Amino acid sequence: MGFPLLYLCSMSLHRWSLIGFAPPRFIGFDNFAALASDDRFTASLWRTLYFTALGLASNIPLGLAIALLLDQRFPTRNLLRALMILPMVATPAAMGLVWTVMLDPSLGIIRYLLRLVAIAHPPLWLSDPAWVVPTLVGVDAWMWTPMVTLICMAGLAALPPEPFEAARVDGAGPWQRFRFITLPLLAPTLLVAAMLRVMDLLKVIDIVYVMTGGGPGHASETINLYNYLVALSYDKIGYGAAVALVLFALVLICTVVLIRFRRAVA
Amino acid sequence: MKPRTILLVVAGWITVGAFLGPLAWMVLGSFKTTVDFLAFPPVWVFRPTLTNYAQVFADNNFPRYVLNSTIVAVGATIIGLVLGLPAAYALARYKRTAIGVLLLAARMAPGIAFLIPLFVMFLSLHLVGSFTSLIVSHLIFTLPLSVWMLVGFIEAVPREVEQAAQIDGCSVLGVLLRIITPLTVQGLAATAILAFIASWNNFLFALVLSNDTTKTLPVAVLGYIGYNSIQWGTLMAAATLITLPVLALALCVQRYIVRGLVAGAVNG
Numbered sequence: 001m002g003f004p005l006l007y008l009c010s011m012s013l014h015r016w017s018l019i020g021f022a023p024p025r026f027i028g029f030d031n032f033a034a035l036a037s038d039d040r041f042t043a044s045l046w047r048t049l050y051f052t053a054l055g056l057a058s059n060i061p062l063g064l065a066i067a068l069l070l071d072q073r074f075p076t077r078n079l080l081r082a083l084m085i086l087p088m089v090a091t092p093a094a095m096g097l098v099w100t101v102m103l104d105p106s107l108g109i110i111r112y113l114l115r116l117v118a119i120a121h122p123p124l125w126l127s128d129p130a131w132v133v134p135t136l137v138g139v140d141a142w143m144w145t146p147m148v149t150l151i152c153m154a155g156l157a158a159l160p161p162e163p164f165e166a167a168r169v170d171g172a173g174p175w176q177r178f179r180f181i182t183l184p185l186l187a188p189t190l191l192v193a194a195m196l197r198v199m200d201l202l203k204v205i206d207i208v209y210v211m212t213g214g215g216p217g218h219a220s221e222t223i224n225l226y227n228y229l230v231a232l233s234y235d236k237i238g239y240g241a242a243v244a245l246v247l248f249a250l251v252l253i254c255t256v257v258l259i260r261f262r263r264a265v266a
Numbered sequence: 267m268k269p270r271t272i273l274l275v276v277a278g279w280i281t282v283g284a285f286l287g288p289l290a291w292m293v294l295g296s297f298k299t300t301v302d303f304l305a306f307p308p309v310w311v312f313r314p315t316l317t318n319y320a321q322v323f324a325d326n327n328f329p330r331y332v333l334n335s336t337i338v339a340v341g342a343t344i345i346g347l348v349l350g351l352p353a354a355y356a357l358a359r360y361k362r363t364a365i366g367v368l369l370l371a372a373r374m375a376p377g378i379a380f381l382i383p384l385f386v387m388f389l390s391l392h393l394v395g396s397f398t399s400l401i402v403s404h405l406i407f408t409l410p411l412s413v414w415m416l417v418g419f420i421e422a423v424p425r426e427v428e429q430a431a432q433i434d435g436c437s438v439l440g441v442l443l444r445i446i447t448p449l450t451v452q453g454l455a456a457t458a459i460l461a462f463i464a465s466w467n468n469f470l471f472a473l474v475l476s477n478d479t480t481k482t483l484p485v486a487v488l489g490y491i492g493y494n495s496i497q498w499g500t501l502m503a504a505a506t507l508i509t510l511p512v513l514a515l516a517l518c519v520q521r522y523i524v525r526g527l528v529a530g531a532v533n534g
Contacts, residue, residue: 004384075275094509245379
């Protein structure tokens, strides 16, 4: 497993193309230098960070809220917990296509549902450059918020009951108990969920490829998709390898920051 | 029932229902004729049809893609388990932290970072488009997944059992085969299912490394959206056929899913 990565590092230092007969040529760090002036790369990098930020901001609170709901005792709760796993195991490529049809601006069911709540002119979703990223984040949130929920439910189940009883005796209301007991005690769990989400959000590609192909224009081109296109469609292997290393470094840095942060909290 | 309980049941079902909606709509759509499918506002009561499914299977390639997906997923799962079990045993019993760090790196690394070098390697070996290339590439994620899962299951086996076997003259390999394997059979099954799902669902590796004869389902399903026409019902039927097996499998192992996700992250 280490070998492909070492090979990748070596590739990133070469001008490397598979078509034609020119052998790979060593060019030092030129590929990395070229990245700085590649507007399409920079744009995809910022777009990916925007995607990740939106994803975290939606997944974590929503996932926690659902976990708090499903943590209550009521009939059919266990069935609901089991069903909650389905969106994240459904084949992403297939679900991307199903969502594309659902979001269709003229016959999509989303348009119909919004009309029921009196939204007559929704955005064009995947065709609107300003809306395409939030829309994709929405589809990603549908798929992966359940993971945050499951992690939070496991965390909630492991919380000690004593602080809650003490707070109840002292007359703390539900909101106070949540704010001053649940949230601090659950913080390490939330950070684990955030870490897993960040790893995957920064690498998002499947649903983007299937639903928009990076379009309209480059409005939804994430760094991973750009990486794929550069290396395997435009045949710039060396340059693509450099992009892949930058993406890897980005995931690594974000994860390490979150691990550190989690240690500080716990 | 108390009003509070009723409120919770309603809220719970609405919330989870929203998450199941797209899946339900996909299955519903797969039984609709084109006319019903294109109706706006959507029709909820309609005469179900099996034409879409007939259409999917009339396309000679679909069974072929099912077979491809199965070959690749089974291959990547079995090899991942065979290689992953000893690794997990070492990790659980001898605490080789280095492996743990490496596995976390594998979890973080973007697939494309492996895909580019693998593609070039397979190209020079003339293996692009072969099942070998697909299975080997899927090992990139089924192997770490198997190790993560199995470490947890092996740690739950009491050491005393192993020590007793060793005193009776059992080698390390013997312990692995005669003690660990039978005692973690349930865990092995759960791990196998999770690895199978991961491989079945994989899109990017198959997109790059498969060709027309070895194409797997996630890549093949793209074919139902053409540039000028979309066969709506057929698309929904194909999506349903691809997704249902993994949904059913996932429900069998639902209580292990979180463990797999969390354990891998926390151990590093």
